[in-house]
Amino acid sequence: MTIRKIIKMALSTQPYKGARDFYPEDKRIQNYxxxxxxxxxxxxxxxxxxxxxxxSTDLYLAKGSQEIVQEQTYTFEDRGxxxxxxxxxxxxxxxxxxxxxRQELGYPLxxxxxxxxxxxxxxxxxxxxxxxxxxxxIFGVPGVAAEHEIICLAADLMxxxxxxxxxxxxxxxxxxxxxxxxSEYLGLDTVQASMLARLIDRIRKMxxxxxxxQLDSILSPSQREEGYAQQIKDLLQVRRPQDLPEAAQxxxxxxxxxxxxxxxxESKVTNAVFDITIMRGFDYYTGxxxxxxxxxxxxxxxxxxxxxxxxxxxxxxxxPVPTVGFGMGDVTLQNFLETHELLPKLPPETELYIAMIxxxxxxxxxxxxxxxxxxxxVAIDTSGRKLDKQIKSALKKQIRYVLIVGENELTEDRYKxxxxxxxxxxxxxxxxxxxxxxxx
Amino acid sequence: MTIRKIIKMALSTQPYKGARDFYPEDKRIQNYxxxxxxxxxxxxxxxxxxxxxxxSTDLYLAKGSQEIVQEQTYTFEDRGxxxxxxxxxxxxxxxxxxxxxRQELGYPLxxxxxxxxxxxxxxxxxxxxxxxxxxxxIFGVPGVAAEHEIICLAADLMxxxxxxxxxxxxxxxxxxxxxxxxSEYLGLDTVQASMLARLIDRIRKMxxxxxxxQLDSILSPSQREEGYAQQIKDLLQVRRPQDLPEAAQxxxxxxxxxxxxxxxxESKVTNAVFDITIMRGFDYYTGxxxxxxxxxxxxxxxxxxxxxxxxxxxxxxxxPVPTVGFGMGDVTLQNFLETHELLPKLPPETELYIAMIxxxxxxxxxxxxxxxxxxxxVAIDTSGRKLDKQIKSALKKQIRYVLIVGENELTEDRYKxxxxxxxxxxxxxxxxxxxxxxxx
Numbered sequence: 113m114t115i116r117k118i119i120k121m122a123l124s125t126q127p128y129k130g131a132r133d134f135y136p137e138d139k140r141i142q143n144y145x146x147x148x149x150x151x152x153x154x155x156x157x158x159x160x161x162x163x164x165x166x167x168s169t170d171l172y173l174a175k176g177s178q179e180i181v182q183e184q185t186y187t188f189e190d191r192g193x194x195x196x197x198x199x200x201x202x203x204x205x206x207x208x209x210x211x212x213x214r215q216e217l218g219y220p221l222x223x224x225x226x227x228x229x230x231x232x233x234x235x236x237x238x239x240x241x242x243x244x245x246x247x248x249x250i251f252g253v254p255g256v257a258a259e260h261e262i263i264c265l266a267a268d269l270m271x272x273x274x275x276x277x278x279x280x281x282x283x284x285x286x287x288x289x290x291x292x293x294x295s296e297y298l299g300l301d302t303v304q305a306s307m308l309a310r311l312i313d314r315i316r317k318m319x320x321x322x323x324x325x326q327l328d329s330i331l332s333p334s335q336r337e338e339g340y341a342q343q344i345k346d347l348l349q350v351r352r353p354q355d356l357p358e359a360a361q362x363x364x365x366x367x368x369x370x371x372x373x374x375x376x377x378e379s380k381v382t383n384a385v386f387d388i389t390i391m392r393g394f395d396y397y398t399g400x401x402x403x404x405x406x407x408x409x410x411x412x413x414x415x416x417x418x419x420x421x422x423x424x425x426x427x428x429x430x431x432p433v434p435t436v437g438f439g440m441g442d443v444t445l446q447n448f449l450e451t452h453e454l455l456p457k458l459p460p461e462t463e464l465y466i467a468m469i470x471x472x473x474x475x476x477x478x479x480x481x482x483x484x485x486x487x488x489x490v491a492i493d494t495s496g497r498k499l500d501k502q503i504k505s506a507l508k509k510q511i512r513y514v515l516i517v518g519e520n521e522l523t524e525d526r527y528k529x530x531x532x533x534x535x536x537x538x539x540x541x542x543x544x545x546x547x548x549x550x551x552x
Numbered sequence: 553m554t555i556r557k558i559i560k561m562a563l564s565t566q567p568y569k570g571a572r573d574f575y576p577e578d579k580r581i582q583n584y585x586x587x588x589x590x591x592x593x594x595x596x597x598x599x600x601x602x603x604x605x606x607x608s609t610d611l612y613l614a615k616g617s618q619e620i621v622q623e624q625t626y627t628f629e630d631r632g633x634x635x636x637x638x639x640x641x642x643x644x645x646x647x648x649x650x651x652x653x654r655q656e657l658g659y660p661l662x663x664x665x666x667x668x669x670x671x672x673x674x675x676x677x678x679x680x681x682x683x684x685x686x687x688x689x690i691f692g693v694p695g696v697a698a699e700h701e702i703i704c705l706a707a708d709l710m711x712x713x714x715x716x717x718x719x720x721x722x723x724x725x726x727x728x729x730x731x732x733x734x735s736e737y738l739g740l741d742t743v744q745a746s747m748l749a750r751l752i753d754r755i756r757k758m759x760x761x762x763x764x765x766q767l768d769s770i771l772s773p774s775q776r777e778e779g780y781a782q783q784i785k786d787l788l789q790v791r792r793p794q795d796l797p798e799a800a801q802x803x804x805x806x807x808x809x810x811x812x813x814x815x816x817x818e819s820k821v822t823n824a825v826f827d828i829t830i831m832r833g834f835d836y837y838t839g840x841x842x843x844x845x846x847x848x849x850x851x852x853x854x855x856x857x858x859x860x861x862x863x864x865x866x867x868x869x870x871x872p873v874p875t876v877g878f879g880m881g882d883v884t885l886q887n888f889l890e891t892h893e894l895l896p897k898l899p900p901e902t903e904l905y906i907a908m909i910x911x912x913x914x915x916x917x918x919x920x921x922x923x924x925x926x927x928x929x930v931a932i933d934t935s936g937r938k939l940d941k942q943i944k945s946a947l948k949k950q951i952r953y954v955l956i957v958g959e960n961e962l963t964e965d966r967y968k969x970x971x972x973x974x975x976x977x978x979x980x981x982x983x984x985x986x987x988x989x990x991x992x
Contacts, residue, residue, distance in 0.1 A: 123610060123611070123614050123648075123867060123868050123869070124608070124610075124648075124868075125648050125649070125651045125652030125868050126652070127603060127604050127607075127648075128604050128606050128607055128608055128636060129634075131604030131606060132604065133601075133602075133603050133604070133649050133652070134601055134602035134603070135601055135649065135653070136599035136600060136601050136663070138601075139599075139600045139601050139602055140600075142602070143600065154901040154902070154929050155924045155927070155928075155929050155930070156924070156929075156930070156931065157902040157905070157929060157930060157931020157932075159576035159579075159900050159901070159902070160576060160579045160580075160583065161573075161574055161575055161576050161578075161579050162573075162574035162579055162582070163567060163573050163574070164567050164568050164571030164572065164573070164682050165605060165668060165682075166568050166571060166626070166638070166670070166682070167567075167568055168564070168568055170563060170564075171563070174563050186606070186628075186630065186636075188626075188628035188629075189628075190626065190672065191672050194569075196568060196626075198606070198638075208563075208564075208565050208567075209565070209573050209575065211565045212565030212566070212573070213575070218945045218948045218949055219935065219945075220931075220932075220933065220934055220935060222931060223576070228605060228668070230606070232630065232631050242604050242605075242606070252935070253934050253935075255934070257913050257917075257932075257934045258934070260913075260917065261917070261932070261934075264917070264921070268924070375913075375914055375917070378914050378918070379917060379918065379921070427563060428563055428564075428565050429563070460599050461594040461599070462594070462597040462599070465597070473697050473700075473815075474815055474818050477697075477700065477701070477704070477815070477819060478818070478819065481704070481819070484595045484596070484708070487595070488595075489594050489595050489596075489597060490595070490596070490597060491596065491597025491598075491660075491662060492597075492660075492697075492701070493660065494660055494693050494695070494697045494698070494701075495659065495660060495692070495693075505658045505659075508658045509658055
């Protein structure tokens, strides 16, 4: 057996593990989801940008995400010996681009993108190795108007998909406020504060008992004796900012959070709530953070989130730029839309299928061209099969109208139009056919 | 100096070499080019699909393109020890997808995609490491109706970009016909035929003298003596199929070529010409091949091309599917559009910029929301700068209309609209403002 034959036998029709083939019916769903993203982002004045899917590995190391680079990226050396990484998130790339034109760009700068991202991880529901993510960021606004706008945009996006406000909640916290509470109010040291933040970040993924054990392991013997654990657990029960410790209510971080909650209430974002357990995984957040959670029991998890990260653009040696943004993944979004039955029916863009009787391709091709000039999307069945088979093809392709064309029809320039939804057949002029097809 | 600082100092704002950042003004051009591709492909009944940018390396080896895999791909091992390749072209992926659902799909099957592709190569005009490529393929049609449709679609695409037929030519040949001529008519052996095909493929990149030397090196001493070189050179001067050797005119390949040229003439594709030197690089073409050439002196090169490849789907262990397709790269296309000054002015999607006087963000945000409900794309200047600076921002962002809003305007619900194109300022109700802005 030759090597060629061995390779041939082994050749699989499956895509790479954790990635998806988008057959036309899948691609229509993706296009629908992306079109809504574009429309809503543009309605807030955001402009689309893009960056390469391969970046220098340095870009990810610089952010202090060595863990992710070492465990979850596709990182390799190119043929010139340079280490490159398939992008895992868009934030480093967009920070690089803004830094590159720091002086020329006009602020507030509003940008969005829908990049293709890859993470090497174990597959589970809502997680794949390949995914897309809407990234929306506003640069140059230090006040909470930025957070307010970004959260309103996220809420409008959900509304544009048909989501009712009861289907999800927007949970808001402040990293700056939590830093104050952990270090100044509780008196934890930096290491403990960081460990506690990570523990809280995972609180919804563990039992109460498990949480208690891990919490104890963070505290010193004297802290345990002084009842720190209970104090922290009590704190995590707080549901309204005004129930936070008084000292915390005097901080700048608290005032910003309160202002944001007021603004959201004024804007009638009724499902925005304070949630002291929202921490967000990435280290780069510096202020307000938020997560959008699916409230359905079967999908009860964070769908997407974001927050303020004022330090990233400055990492490129330019003056820092205050930034607020969020990233919304396509896989979790599609799960949400499917769970809540919000995905519309999406027929193919082809509007008319020409069934051809006889050896008349040259003339049918000219007829199709006339229809295309009238902006009808038209496909020709060139198979030469019997008429009923051609009509079955149109049905299979979910195309509503079939134009039946033989030599007589061409001579008279009048054609039989079959509507596969109503089952009717009528003979019309081409003009009339165009109006019928385009009206639907 | 800490390692962190060293990394920070080294952090570049440049994208990876050979790849591009798409700032909003660049992304608008890309979106324009892609939108036209989608519109024209859909007008012919083609449906969009996609596949992952990472594929198993086997997929590229199987096609017999070891050279490309070894020299021009980004190939690496994933964390599970599997060899993966960043896709260099879409044809192997689409063949894999069709093979995967060989029985369920309805033929003729019309698919298109605009994938992001990567090749590791030296940079030159029109070539980058990262590029996009429209791929249009029709599956299941053995006759030249497929080639005819694909070439008409390519011509319509050029027309949709505003190209006149004199700006480019469509050069057509048949690999099957050339195979016949080289083996049966000239009597070359397989190795010689393959070498000659590659030499002809590069004919436009070398001088006449250089071509003669290389041609001689392919021929045997006796062939050289018998005047084969001159015979081949004469053959390459043929400009019409009917001037080909009589024996060649009796082949099936010739009849198909002639039928295709007739069909194209009937369809008024006036710039389609027979060109015996068109070979196409890839080994997988089996019949008609074509290339679209820019005719401008400064850009005189192949812009894109395609042809028939009936053998690829069958490589996955299913029955073969006749296929015709082409791939059009974004970089060469953009060069063409720029050379011929065909790129339209593309303003940003933001239609209205709100300049805010005073601390009135909460109310302005509600006003913006009302405008968005009327489908106006609106951005708010939250900078708190003086009015003239805010208006300058709108100018810089190329937004035509500025709405000037202070407390009085909010109370009266009437606003000053400044048109930055005409320079006029007028006070209107919100309804009137919506109609003015949306009318432009």
